[in-house]
Amino acid sequence: MLARPGLVSFDYVRARTPGEVVQLLAEHGADARLMMGGTDLLVRIRDGAVRPRLVVDLKHLPGMRDILYQQQAGLTVGAAVTMNQLARHPAVVAHYPLLAQAANSVASYPLRNRATIGGNLCNASPCADTAPPSYVLAGRIVVHGSAGEQEVAIADFFRGPGQTVLQPGQFVTAIRFPPSPAAASGRYLKLGRNKAGDLAIVSVAVLGFPDASAPSGYRFRIALGAVAPVVLRVPAAEEWLAHHPPGAETFARAADLAAAAASPIDDVRASADYRRAMVRTLTRRGLNAVADTIAAPTGSA
């Protein structure tokens, strides 16, 4: 119930190679916890929610704090890249502004100096700010384990609140994003109880782009945060948008479909009713804002 005044003691290892991590995890099993920025882990240790004997710091592994961008290959973000790094990186701001917006909405500036995208995703909180953008940007999680490296689509990564597909001995080294579709525009809208520093009670990521193969001429991707055990894509709304001309009515209908798809809970932060209603508001606002900036379509004020 009451948080401790300080941390209980544990051993700390700053890992130098992925192999060392694999070995430590094999030796210590459930007694070991992986750490990047520590903004969640250390608080959870203080709260007594987890009591590791060993904390393995991953952020000094080679490449973990690098951001690489190539026009053909897309973006690779090291798992230990901090939110402030991500929010300000020229390539991210230029080509994946949605991701920059989400990173910049996390907690407060000092926390964003420590909090990492990898930590944000691996905690698997339904309200993780970088998760909904990762869905609509088709992110792939790079997982390292004893068998080497593999990639997992973000949609397959989360299992439930606090749960991912990571097996014992595995850890995340990077997140990869393919090049954004041509002329794409994205928005991340987050509602907290106050304007700065809060966790999302609802968040919505919207990505839109022209696509001649869609009957409406556009494709939209919508991902919802904090309204289900894991981030939700809304295929019904995306389908509707592909088949109906962009505009206020279409967006309102899509927002209704998004609200219907959400399965929020009542908790200390908000009621399910309010969350569902805010999915509608934020989705509609996100669609309108995105439509305004993709191809300046008419009738979508």
Next chain:
Amino acid sequence: MSEQTTNPVGKSVPRVDAYDKVTGAAAFTDDLQFGPGLLFGRAVRSPYPHALIKRLDVGPALELRGVKAVVTGADTPGFIGLYLKDRHIFCTDRVRYVGDPVAGVVAASEEIAEEAARRVVVEYEELPAVLDPLQAIQPDAPLLHPDLGSYDVVPFIFPQPGTNISNVFRVRKGDVEGAWAQCDAVVADTYRVPHIQHVPIEPHVAIARWDLSGEVTLWSSTQSPFAQRDLIAHTLGISQGDMRVIGNYIGGGFGSKAGVSMEALAVAMARQVPGRPVKVRMTREEEFYCCFVRQGLVARVKIGGTKEGRILALQVEYYWDAGAYTEYGVNITRAAGYSSTGPYNIPNVKTDSYCLYTNHPVGGPMRGFGMPEIHWSIEQSVDQLAEALAIDPVAFRQRNCVQGGDVIVTGMTMHPHGLSECIERVAQRIDWGKKEVPSAPHKRRGKGVAACWKAPAMPPNPGSEAWVRFNEDATVSVGVGGQELGQGAFTVAAQVAAEALGIPYEWVRIANPVDTKYSPYEWQTVASRITWSMGNAVKAAAEDARRQILEIVARYWDQDPGDLDIRGGEVVSSKSEQSLSLRNLVVYGLPLPDDQGWIGGPIIGRGKFMPTYVTGLDPETGQGARAVVHYTTGAQAAEVEVDLETGRVELLCIAAAYDVGKAINPEQVHAQLEGGVVQGASSALLEALTFQDGRPVNASFVDYRIMTAVDAPQRILTDFVEVPQDDGPWGARGVGEHPMIATAPAIANAIYDALGIRFNDLPLTAEKIYLALQGA
């Protein structure tokens, strides 16, 4: 000493503590170093809101290496409390809230102390809990304090033994029942105010040491060094002469560090380890519910008036959710009763204000001491009545607001004050009456106004004492017992001393930290009383020193002291036009002619102030000659924009104006008003400590949100008027708490103007507003 600010009263001189605070040199309590002998204490706290302690086994804790002592209720059998001694330092047989301390562990480190605290075995028998004040007042409610009748209590508090009512304050004035028939409109409503917390940036911290000689020293982050000395000494059987409290700079108090809360734990723990200092500090989570919270309130209001626009009758019932112990909170109930009309002249009044025990955290003083809570209901009721009578809310307030010379709710005659002008100014600054265009089609704008009053709520005779001592170069040390908690008390004291002595402001040094062994007495730094009361004491001390100096120089010059003055640090004679520097003479005195000896010597002036005119009130009617020392009055106006699609309220502008009597330091007055508006706005839109079965569920900053800079009103327009207080220094009266009082109701009235929906319960969260809009 390049700057030389003469006659500093009324000037915005820089704060005396600015440099140290900006550079980080200012020492706060947790900064103090005690060397390797320092021990740490942690409390074992109740997990139940109400339970009997059936068994307590400290053995497993004592077995842990590094544990020095464990203290339990058996070691601290006495009661402690400011107005009603209803609280043990450690519980003896019963716990009454989640967090109630049942034992304390002293160990070599905080971590060991925590580990040991978790090993203390406590067996409880859970009892039914009382979690609502309306439940608490029911005759069949579980009784929280069966021994209420045996507790020590001050004469103006009236516990009702055999009930959960620890105080009741009644007003019976005029004929309320007869008045309703003469009213053209009557409105009635019920309002609720949740518990909130002060959230000072510096959590409570205390270090205590019992010397082998018997002297006890307590270093604490406190608004009340002297009250802590008195209360803790009394309870633990220490002579006040052997108990010493040292209070360093405070990182925010807002009332939470008044009286005694966790500090007694440290002293009781230190008794077990003589000679060793023991530090106890609250985690942020503990801070939320283990010290003080603001009391909750259910207010039932019925108010009626005539179509000419006169408020004729008011009937209110206040049910205070005062928590597990009401040692301090009983007086909030009383203050609410004697101020229950708000700043209005109402001829017929019936008030019942009940202080109720519940199994919630301890309700205590918080900025405004009951006034933000009752004005939440008063100021919305006044708007409702104005609407029912089809009168503009500003005009309605102007017609009814109390004037100097009016006989107010308790029978006291109101002193001159500038409330009407404050109302006028805030209305003007917010363009009252002008409809504004919203920034988007899905938004609505509205404006609202609220007035307020508050008197220092305290015993009739709280004293202040000060001294003024010269150094060789004519700089001055000013001793005060009031605390600097960010509000600027030390700066005001320095300005007052310089002005009264006739020396530049830059020559004054405040003798801090406040140390009860050396500092002059001050009851507590609470109730917006320091500028007024301590200011009077400092002024008297300075005048005493000045008189001594003039007498010596008059003798030296063979003149009449009445012809001499001190200006700019020099004694001057209006008769002979001689002048003499204060340097040296203020310590060494002056030589007589022809080497015939010396006169004078070190100058030390002393002063005191204590109000002597506050009378008792009739317990049945609340009537008496003078209930309080004075009221500070003021008003606020708010302009809001509500997003209909999210319910979020944007605070576009809040204007605030208060009658401060005299602004000793205008810039500090503006800063106080700004801070109060932001704290008031935060309580209006965001803050509530919430409970599930008596357990707090949002006791951390993750889920107890407070206003940040970007949430604060876009514009805060602050203003003051100066109708002097007859017994204030240069006419000054306090304004520390008042800026928080009118904010929430002004915002609620503005939201009503925008949406046509009235919200009776705080806080006005976006969710609450959005869901109400769907229901409307």
